[in-house]
Amino acid sequence: MARPQLRPTDAELAILRVLWERGASTVRQVHEALADTRETGYTTTLKLMQIMADKGLVTRNETARTHVYSAIAGEEQTQHQLVRDLVDRAFGGSAAQLVLRALSADGTTDAELREIRKLIDDYREKR
Amino acid sequence: MARPQLRPTDAELAILRVLWERGASTVRQVHEALADTRETGYTTTLKLMQIMADKGLVTRNETARTHVYSAIAGEEQTQHQLVRDLVDRAFGGSAAQLVLRALSADGTTDAELREIRKLIDDYREKR
DNA sequence: TGACATCTACGAATGATTTCGTATAGTCTC
DNA sequence: GAGACTATACGAAATCATTCGTAGATGTCA
Known part of the structure; x- marks a missing residue:
């Protein structure tokens, strides 16, 4: 985690919008929600969400094997x-x-x- | 010159704003107008404006040795x-x-x- | 003319963003 | 338990945005 409150990039914003709409979600769920508009691989979405966690844009619950992500800012x-x-x-x-x-x-x-x-x-x- | 109508980047937008306000301007004029907010070298501004000409964001009059740039889109x-x-x-x-x-x-x-x-x-x- | 300033061109470094492939490990089903 | 499936981690490539240094041409002026 690093600096908070940075303008999210285009790809990050698309992911945030899914999290706002669906609430806490897995990478798989986010990736599928984006499938209509984006044509990128699963690991691309995964990597982005990991980076977003580093940046402090999202948190994730790592209790289960499949992590669950939530947007931090509303x-x-x-x-x-x-x-x-x-x-x-x-x-x-x-x-x-x-x-x-x-x-x-x-x-x-x-x-x-x-x-x-x-x-x-x-x-x-x-x- | 390539694709028109691309979202200008932050640095490009700052330059466009100078061109809109001042009208056709030289690199030197733009650079000086930006001096308050930016702390970059002259050649940085020059390079950006050259790139903007490539992208079709600005045109330039090359008649004189000192080129004069104008924004294309209003x-x-x-x-x-x-x-x-x-x-x-x-x-x-x-x-x-x-x-x-x-x-x-x-x-x-x-x-x-x-x-x-x-x-x-x-x-x-x-x- | 010679020294100096100013201009463009251009290569290149840096850092950020986006993308994907591969490795590795957990889970599920037969 | 073996094989198929699915998850995370991570390195790395590709692209883009931004920055600057240097080279070479042109202009100025004493």
């Missing part, structure tokens, strides 16, 4: 960190600009826009 | 692409979720929240 926390990172790197620190670009993404439906607006109102009230 | 287009990429990799395609995380970023001021809300209203009207 989904929200990691997403938050990734957004902040992108805001800093590409938007000069302006979250509003990022939101603007997000809105102009093709897939944004009107329902989604209303949802976002509601989120903002809720959020402002909480302050 | 700031908006690149930001859009980066956001979309992050939405896909970390938010399962939901731009709304990304916006939610952006809002809970520490630095988001109330003024910014109002601004974002206004952006959404404007954007909905445009539809």
Whole structure:
């Protein structure tokens, strides 16, 4: 284990997403969940998850022969960190600009826009 | 020059941001603009910009001995692409979720929240 | 012209990321 | 228990991103 809180790489993020969705999982389970999108061998997934354990992105329970992995940071926390990172790197620190670009993404439906607006109102009230 | 539209790396994005702000610039100008944040040698910046020209991220005018570089993709287009990429990799395609995380970023001021809300209203009207 | 500064080109080292093959050991079934 | 299956560990290759040093060409100016 080493430094915590490092931007996860692409491959690591894909694995984290499986762990967030499924909860604690074995390498086999993660690998199968990724099979749709990735075409890599089992040992590749294994190696990545071992590295992630070294980095402190996941923990594993080694009680049984088949180890069981869990994400350490939660989904929200990691997403938050990734957004902040992108805001800093590409938007000069302006979250509003990022939101603007997000809105102009093709897939944004009107329902989604209303949802976002509601989120903002809720959020402002909480302050 | 090779494949266009590739996610720019961190160092590349920093250079692009200078080119967007200053417009067409020499390596020297870019390097000096980056001097505040980066502590790398001149030839590092040069090499990066040469690579970016290979990748098709920038073009350069070689008429004069001192080449003049320009970003090919605009700031908006690149930001859009980066956001979309992050939405896909970390938010399962939901731009709304990304916006939610952006809002809970520490630095988001109330003024910014109002601004974002206004952006959404404007954007909905445009539809 | 000669000394010096500045520019590009390019090779190469380094470190991180991703990938896989092989070795080794535990488990299961007949 | 033998053979098949499945797991971890680990070394190593391939690729990419970043960094810099050096060489050689060009420009400046006293």
